[in-house]
Amino acid sequence: MFQGSANFVGRQHELSLLQELLQQPGAVAISAVSGMGGVGKTELATQYARQHQADYPGGICWLNARESNLAAEIVQFAQLYMNLEVPQQDLRGRLLSLNEQVHWCWQHWQPTEGLALVVLDDIIDLGSCREFLPTAHRFRVLMTTRLRNLDSNIEEISLDVLSPEEALQLLTKLVGERRVQKEEETAKLLCEWLGYLPLGLELVGRYLAKKPPHWTLAKMLQRLKQQRLQDEAINRHQKQLQQTLSTAQLGVLAAFELSWLELAATTQRVGELLSLFAPDIFAWEWVESATSRLNWDASEVETAVGQLYERHLIQWVEDKSGDFDDSYKIHPLIREFLKLKRAASEQVDELKQDLRTNNITTVIASEGKQSQPALFRSACVSPMKRAFAETFIAIAKTIPYSPTRRDIESVKDAIPHLAEVAQNLTDAVSDENLPWVFTGLGRFYEGQGLYALAQPWLEQCVSVVQSRLGEEHPDVAASYNNLALLYYFQGRYTNAEPLYIKALELRQRLLGEEHPDVANSYNNLAELYRSQGRYTEAEPLYINALELRLRLLGEEHPDIALSYNNLALLYYSQGRYTDAEPLLIKALELRLRLLGQEHPDVAASYNNLAALYDSQGRYIEAEPLYIKALELLQRLLGDEHPYVAASYNNLAFLYDSQRRYTEAEPLYIKALELRRRLLGDEHPDVALSFNNLAALYKSQGRYTQAEPLLIKALELYQRLLGEEHPDVATSYNNLAALYDSQGRYTEAEPLYIKALELRQRLLGDEHPSVATSYNNLATLYKSLGRYTEAEPLYIKALEIAERSLGVNHPNTITFRKNLQLLRDNRQSYNSEHFDKLSASQ
Numbered sequence: 001m002f003q004g005s006a007n008f009v010g011r012q013h014e015l016s017l018l019q020e021l022l023q024q025p026g027a028v029a030i031s032a033v034s035g036m037g038g039v040g041k042t043e044l045a046t047q048y049a050r051q052h053q054a055d056y057p058g059g060i061c062w063l064n065a066r067e068s069n070l071a072a073e074i075v076q077f078a079q080l081y082m083n084l085e086v087p088q089q090d091l092r093g094r095l096l097s098l099n100e101q102v103h104w105c106w107q108h109w110q111p112t113e114g115l116a117l118v119v120l121d122d123i124i125d126l127g128s129c130r131e132f133l134p135t136a137h138r139f140r141v142l143m144t145t146r147l148r149n150l151d152s153n154i155e156e157i158s159l160d161v162l163s164p165e166e167a168l169q170l171l172t173k174l175v176g177e178r179r180v181q182k183e184e185e186t187a188k189l190l191c192e193w194l195g196y197l198p199l200g201l202e203l204v205g206r207y208l209a210k211k212p213p214h215w216t217l218a219k220m221l222q223r224l225k226q227q228r229l230q231d232e233a234i235n236r237h238q239k240q241l242q243q244t245l246s247t248a249q250l251g252v253l254a255a256f257e258l259s260w261l262e263l264a265a266t267t268q269r270v271g272e273l274l275s276l277f278a279p280d281i282f283a284w285e286w287v288e289s290a291t292s293r294l295n296w297d298a299s300e301v302e303t304a305v306g307q308l309y310e311r312h313l314i315q316w317v318e319d320k321s322g323d324f325d326d327s328y329k330i331h332p333l334i335r336e337f338l339k340l341k342r343a344a345s346e347q348v349d350e351l352k353q354d355l356r357t358n359n360i361t362t363v364i365a366s367e368g369k370q371s372q373p374a375l376f377r378s379a380c381v382s383p384m385k386r387a388f389a390e391t392f393i394a395i396a397k398t399i400p401y402s403p404t405r406r407d408i409e410s411v412k413d414a415i416p417h418l419a420e421v422a423q424n425l426t427d428a429v430s431d432e433n434l435p436w437v438f439t440g441l442g443r444f445y446e447g448q449g450l451y452a453l454a455q456p457w458l459e460q461c462v463s464v465v466q467s468r469l470g471e472e473h474p475d476v477a478a479s480y481n482n483l484a485l486l487y488y489f490q491g492r493y494t495n496a497e498p499l500y501i502k503a504l505e506l507r508q509r510l511l512g513e514e515h516p517d518v519a520n521s522y523n524n525l526a527e528l529y530r531s532q533g534r535y536t537e538a539e540p541l542y543i544n545a546l547e548l549r550l551r552l553l554g555e556e557h558p559d560i561a562l563s564y565n566n567l568a569l570l571y572y573s574q575g576r577y578t579d580a581e582p583l584l585i586k587a588l589e590l591r592l593r594l595l596g597q598e599h600p601d602v603a604a605s606y607n608n609l610a611a612l613y614d615s616q617g618r619y620i621e622a623e624p625l626y627i628k629a630l631e632l633l634q635r636l637l638g639d640e641h642p643y644v645a646a647s648y649n650n651l652a653f654l655y656d657s658q659r660r661y662t663e664a665e666p667l668y669i670k671a672l673e674l675r676r677r678l679l680g681d682e683h684p685d686v687a688l689s690f691n692n693l694a695a696l697y698k699s700q701g702r703y704t705q706a707e708p709l710l711i712k713a714l715e716l717y718q719r720l721l722g723e724e725h726p727d728v729a730t731s732y733n734n735l736a737a738l739y740d741s742q743g744r745y746t747e748a749e750p751l752y753i754k755a756l757e758l759r760q761r762l763l764g765d766e767h768p769s770v771a772t773s774y775n776n777l778a779t780l781y782k783s784l785g786r787y788t789e790a791e792p793l794y795i796k797a798l799e800i801a802e803r804s805l806g807v808n809h810p811n812t813i814t815f816r817k818n819l820q821l822l823r824d825n826r827q828s829y830n831s832e833h834f835d836k837l838s839a840s841q
Helices: 012-022 041-051 070-081 098-107 164-175 177-182 184-193 198-209 217-230 252-260 265-274 284-293 298-310 332-356 360-366 374-379 383-396 405-424 434-446 451-469 474-489 493-511 516-531 535-553 558-573 577-595 600-615 619-637 642-657 661-679 684-699 703-721 726-741 745-763 768-783 787-804 810-840
Strands: 029-034 060-064 116-123 139-145 155-158 327-329
Touching: 012 029, 012 041, 012 139, 012 155, 029 041, 041 116, 041 139, 060 070, 070 098, 164 177, 164 184, 164 198, 177 184, 184 217, 198 217, 198 252, 217 332, 252 332, 265 284, 265 298, 265 332, 265 383, 284 298, 284 383, 383 405, 383 434, 405 434, 405 451, 405 619, 434 451, 434 474, 451 474, 474 493, 474 516, 493 516, 516 535, 516 558, 535 558, 558 577, 558 600, 577 600, 600 619, 600 642, 619 642, 642 661, 642 684, 661 684, 684 703, 684 726, 703 726, 726 745, 726 768, 745 768, 768 787, 768 810, 787 810
Parallel strands: 029 139, 029 155, 060 116, 116 139
Antiparallel strands: none
16 A cells, blocks of 8 residues: 555545445445546545544555456455465365455455455456455445446545645645745646646656756746646656655556557547547537548447546536537646647558658648648648548538627537637648638627637638638638728727728629629728718718629628618718618618518617617607617627627617616616727727716716716727717817806817817718707807807708708707897897997987
8 A cells, every 4th residue: 555645635525425435334335436547546545544544443455456466466465464374275175266265365354353444446347356345244445446437336436636726735735835935826827737637736746846946837837838748747757656655656648548548449539539629628519520521430439438438538517508418528638648649640640641652741741731732731631630620610600790699609619629720720621611710710709799809810810811822812802801890890990991992902803893792892891981980982882882782682682781771871970861761771671571580680770770760859769779779689699799888878878868867877887888898998989988978977067077088088089080080070079068068168169160170071061960060159159148150150050950850850949949049138138238328328
């Protein structure tokens, strides 16, 4: 029996459970401790035997069940440790079998009284030792095994790796508290890299303990990452380990090798396939998908999962979402072990291939795979890698452009493995599938509003696809377009524009004018220009996109609805509400018909139509549409999404317009917090939220809260959008209105004038926002008693509002009242002034 480690940590629950099971009266108590190699099964048994030696006055018998003849070992134990002369024949002279000699040993066990503990360490086959187990009630049998569910009649304790806290505690005991405190975060990362496996921690800890103080934990971690399981710290020679008193008598590689040798050939190949998976959970159906592409026997693959699971080489993981009942994970060090096995197999396969092709493959590989034709490159890649990549590319192709929460949930577990393809296996991907690797990852993150996570994948898509396919390829144009769209969502308009233009020009050159992708490029570039306030440039592109789509796709297509919607938004931005409304209604009807009620695009149509009604003062019609949009987006996308933040903002704006301030404020705040969390502080939508919340505070007379928000909004708009943008004009106007309300007229006037001039230049003289600017400047002049300057501005405001909004719009009514009040005040002022003059005469 081993001495047991002086650095033993944790496992108190398991020790207590063992004691409870083994002290059960009335029968032979048989308990098995199972787990993967290196998890500490033997150490747990050793610690139990040491701690509970007094509970077994009949003695403790420790037997190695893996390498020896168990029956002979029992007989030898009786002879050496109990001085028993084990008879070779019975009283009649008949030779006793080894089995009978074993039973004689159990019957004559010394001492004769008290419980006795028999430990069978590392059982690999219960059948080979079943007949040699003691049957008398005084015996308690403790087994350790790498096998799961050894027997239904045996109580089993499944041993897992240590917790992160226990792992750090063990490492600290081994290398010293001072050393760990000095590099605590690195120590935690080291424990994590070792997968909290006791054997790995003990080997590395003992290795470090012998090194001088300048040998840092960071250096150890870096070396492990470079040399993996080949590093001498965890791959010590057996002779070196046997010179210690430690339970750990094998390096990590050797410990795993014992389980590997027990696997069938197909199971070993499946294990090599598993090494391609990312260190995350995976569904067994993905393994089956890959093996079916390799034409492996399905029944042998089914056997493989049982063998791997039984030996703790894979662990089942409960999938809380309920999408998969066959989810598994692999310990990180076992994954490293399987990688080594795969690499060895690939070397053998490559050697065979070289011999078959007269070393042509070797020459091609040496000249650089990426520069070679696809046929040659394909010869350099193992079929296993291709099958793995194809499995996850097929999943990537199922991710829609606007994924719902259900879509995201259905593919989320596959994403780390798709990322593994993108990072390490693009050589195994065909030319036609190459963009899908990155597009799938981009859609997954972009669809959740996680733009920063989508960005590196879409940027990598451009470089990888361009490198593989050359500049003149439609997939390169698509990669430009997708990256530009991401930049657009991030509010990085100056980054997006050149990419959109390159995509459009490339598509026109390669695909011709009459192609849906060209229409998409027209639409996307137009959207960018609309967001920048470049309306005259946007309109012909929107019209081109719509006409081309109608010609190529027909009326009944979601892209037609998109074109109607986007052209309507342009007209809305220009104040052309009568042009916008029929297009928004057509888009909504078409989307409902083609996509059904439960779709994000339908929610967008509800929102956009509501915004139009809101701008027209048709609040009763707008509110239910805003609410439907919000509820639909929450249901489809979840609460953490930029579109949901926009819905909060829009509904709040409606309530604000109706002076329902207590309902508006919490929605504005939720929108702002969500946008800052998802988009970061440098985004136009965050500026919009600052602006709108400030406007609410101003309406409530909360000027000190409003001013810093308005200043932040203005600075953010100027930085992100440039000076020539309608939103900058809005910021000037709103800050001026705040100063106006506070009587700070000299600060307000230049801002009102800048807002008016900018709106006239960008939006034209017939825009409702221009009317608002005329009204606001006129009100300022009226407050200063400058009636002759105010009146023509009020008149202009009213005339524009009547033409663009109608005579009954709330803004039109307000402008009309303001003009009348001015005239009334002016008439009163003139009469009073005449009276004073008369009196003075």
